[in-house]
Amino acid sequence: MTTTTPPLTRDLQRRQSRMLKLLDSERFLASAMLLPAVIYIVLLVGIPLITAILFSFSDATMASPEIDGLSFNTFGAVLNDPVFRRSLGNSIGFTIISQASMVVLGNILALALMKNFPGKWFVRLLILLPWATPIAIGSIGWLWMYDSVYSPIDWIFRQIGLLGMQGDRVGLISPAPNMYWLGQYGPFSVILVQIWRMLPMSTVILMAGLSSIPQDVKDAAEVDGVGFWRTYFQVTIPLIRPIILVAFLFGVIFTFTDMTIIHVLTRGSSDNSTQVLASYAYYKGIDGGNLSQGAATAIFMLPVLLGLAMILLRIARRSEVR
Amino acid sequence: MAEKTSVKVYRPHIPSPARRRVNRLGRGGLQAVIIAFFTIFAAFPFYWMLIATFKTNQDLYRPINNPFIFNQSPTLDNLKLLFNETNYAVWIGNSIFIGIAVVLITLLLAVPAAYALARLSGRLGEQLGILMFMVYLIPPTLLFIPMSRVITLLGLRDSIWSLILVYPTFTVPFCTWLLMGFMKSIPADIEEQATVDGYTRFGGVVRVIMPLALPGLLTVVVFSFTLTMHEFIYALAFVSVSAQKVISIGVTSELIRGDVYFWQSIMSAGIIVAIPVALIYNIFLNRFVAGFTLGAVKG
Numbered sequence: 124m125t126t127t128t129p130p131l132t133r134d135l136q137r138r139q140s141r142m143l144k145l146l147d148s149e150r151f152l153a154s155a156m157l158l159p160a161v162i163y164i165v166l167l168v169g170i171p172l173i174t175a176i177l178f179s180f181s182d183a184t185m186a187s188p189e190i191d192g193l194s195f196n197t198f199g200a201v202l203n204d205p206v207f208r209r210s211l212g213n214s215i216g217f218t219i220i221s222q223a224s225m226v227v228l229g230n231i232l233a234l235a236l237m238k239n240f241p242g243k244w245f246v247r248l249l250i251l252l253p254w255a256t257p258i259a260i261g262s263i264g265w266l267w268m269y270d271s272v273y274s275p276i277d278w279i280f281r282q283i284g285l286l287g288m289q290g291d292r293v294g295l296i297s298p299a300p301n302m303y304w305l306g307q308y309g310p311f312s313v314i315l316v317q318i319w320r321m322l323p324m325s326t327v328i329l330m331a332g333l334s335s336i337p338q339d340v341k342d343a344a345e346v347d348g349v350g351f352w353r354t355y356f357q358v359t360i361p362l363i364r365p366i367i368l369v370a371f372l373f374g375v376i377f378t379f380t381d382m383t384i385i386h387v388l389t390r391g392s393s394d395n396s397t398q399v400l401a402s403y404a405y406y407k408g409i410d411g412g413n414l415s416q417g418a419a420t421a422i423f424m425l426p427v428l429l430g431l432a433m434i435l436l437r438i439a440r441r442s443e444v445r
Numbered sequence: 446m447a448e449k450t451s452v453k454v455y456r457p458h459i460p461s462p463a464r465r466r467v468n469r470l471g472r473g474g475l476q477a478v479i480i481a482f483f484t485i486f487a488a489f490p491f492y493w494m495l496i497a498t499f500k501t502n503q504d505l506y507r508p509i510n511n512p513f514i515f516n517q518s519p520t521l522d523n524l525k526l527l528f529n530e531t532n533y534a535v536w537i538g539n540s541i542f543i544g545i546a547v548v549l550i551t552l553l554l555a556v557p558a559a560y561a562l563a564r565l566s567g568r569l570g571e572q573l574g575i576l577m578f579m580v581y582l583i584p585p586t587l588l589f590i591p592m593s594r595v596i597t598l599l600g601l602r603d604s605i606w607s608l609i610l611v612y613p614t615f616t617v618p619f620c621t622w623l624l625m626g627f628m629k630s631i632p633a634d635i636e637e638q639a640t641v642d643g644y645t646r647f648g649g650v651v652r653v654i655m656p657l658a659l660p661g662l663l664t665v666v667v668f669s670f671t672l673t674m675h676e677f678i679y680a681l682a683f684v685s686v687s688a689q690k691v692i693s694i695g696v697t698s699e700l701i702r703g704d705v706y707f708w709q710s711i712m713s714a715g716i717i718v719a720i721p722v723a724l725i726y727n728i729f730l731n732r733f734v735a736g737f738t739l740g741a742v743k744g
Contacts, residue, residue, distance in 0.1 A: 126486075167614050256719040264490035268490055275512040405589070
């Protein structure tokens with residue numbers, strides 16, 4: 124009895140200490156903690172990403188989803204498709220127009236919101252609503268605002284004489300009682316919703332930037348008697364330039380890859396005047412069942428995203444060094 | 446005093462105090478106008494949704510009626526239609542269930558990963574962190590086609606489990622990134638102290654670091670939940686059975702029957718979801734912004 128227990132306990136102790144050492148060992152602990160997340164991401168992001176690229180070099184469809192051989196045929200077909208070219212142009216155009224205006228408007232709004240005033244939290248809540256609401260829900264609100272007959276915007280336009288009132292008055296814009304926002308003005312309407320949606324986010328980012336400017340810099344400008352506009356353009360803007368860029372780039376990423384607004388509002392329009400890469404890829408790949416062409420269409424977003432990510436990381440690194 | 450006069454020599458254009466007061470007043474007025482304009486721009490669709498919720502058909506569908514007030518007495522019929530004749534309650538249930546499941550998966554995967562990246566692996570950790578960020582930037586609109594193949598192969602099509610499986614692809618990288626920054630801000634000394642006090646590294650993490658990281662964890666919970674509420678394309682591509690739909694898809698697809706739009710019910714369906722989600726989101730927004738602006742913003 125007494126002779127058998129000591130080796131057992133010693134063995135147990137050794138095993139225990141090995142366990143402890145393992146738990147204390149940095150490398151082991153780190154990889155054990157990282158592994159689940161890494162495995163998940165490799166399986167459900169990495170492999171689909173590679174599959175998306177493979178699909179776009181294949182001729183896979185919903186009916187025969189196997190990748191038989193790789194060729195550039197799909198890319199050729201996609202590039203020759205006028206709707207694809209239109210979508211690519213729209214994606215780039217909508218994104219640049221909406222995000223450029225968003226940066227300007229966001230700066231104005233952030234500046235106005237910097238000072239305290241009564242009811243500020245409520246105003247902030249209202250201004251942030253578009254960003255906090257699920258985008259499909261926000262878009263459906265706009266779908267009704269843009270209604271071809273009952274649009275409340277048209278009602279206002281009729282009241283102030285911009286639109287005609289069923290024959291009895293001639294409107295400044297048109298004698299018709301309605302604008303048909305999602306017809307001829309489709310691109311404008313879509314861009315407006317994109318601005319509406321992204322403005323809160325860029326404003327909050329810019330406000331964070333503005334409040335990070337040290338008070339003594341502002342004081343110095345004031346003591347020196349520098350006017351508001353000069354301070355703004357020669358002191359404030361240069362100081363928060365990286366943050367403006369961050370707000371812009373995030374806006375670009377979200378807008379460029381979005382299909383929800385388009386899907387809810389226009390489905391790309393019958394003449395494809397509001398079709399974008401993401402929505403076209405969806406209609407081709409899922410609704411049309413053409414996996415390879417859908418994937419090839421979507422893959423055109425990848426280089427843009429990679430470029431933007433690189434710039435973002437460079438900004439981040441520079442500000443960390445500082 | 447001497448300094449002030451020397452300043453005057455450099456900049457002769459100091460506005461008089463009276464002039465400055467006028468400037469300030471003008472700026473205050475301008476500020477009010479700007480804020481009013483943007484508030485109306487942002488909130489107008491929601492006001493419109495709210496008022497449409499209670500409008501009768503006869504009131505809503507008359508182009509000459511003022512759309513911003515009740516021309517006839519408000520009604521609850523649209524809400525009744527929404528809850529009695531559609532799967533609205535089911536969609537809300539689905540969205541909440543998916544949200545909770547995704548939050549749990551996200552916590553399980555992201556918390557250990559974030560800690561490891563923040564503390565343990567040095568240079569490699571930094572590079573892996575950057576990789577996480579890149580993964581977050583890969584949008585669902587790029588991955589949905591192969592993903593829909595994966596879902597079909599797994600036999601999960603038309604089931605909410607497909608979304609539970611796939612949604613962590615964007616919550617995990619984002620939350621890992623956010624938590625990583627959070628954990629970096631907790632001094633390593635505290636942990637060393639715990640080790641000195643006799644905890645193992647692991648025990649120290651669980652008993653000392655986790656309580657300190659609680660605000661970060663709460664942020665992650667809120668954002669994982671709201672991000673799943675916001676998601677659209679996977680839900681649209683994977684699920685077409687009404688009883689398995691989430692709120693965004695149900696509202697935008699099923700309240701429009703052919704040419705008949707149940708506008709008031711659509712608007713009420715929207716506003717009921719929008720307000721609570723927006724309120725929760727709002728509380729945590731500053732952290733959210735700090736999270737994805739990579740610490741470039743220090744506010």
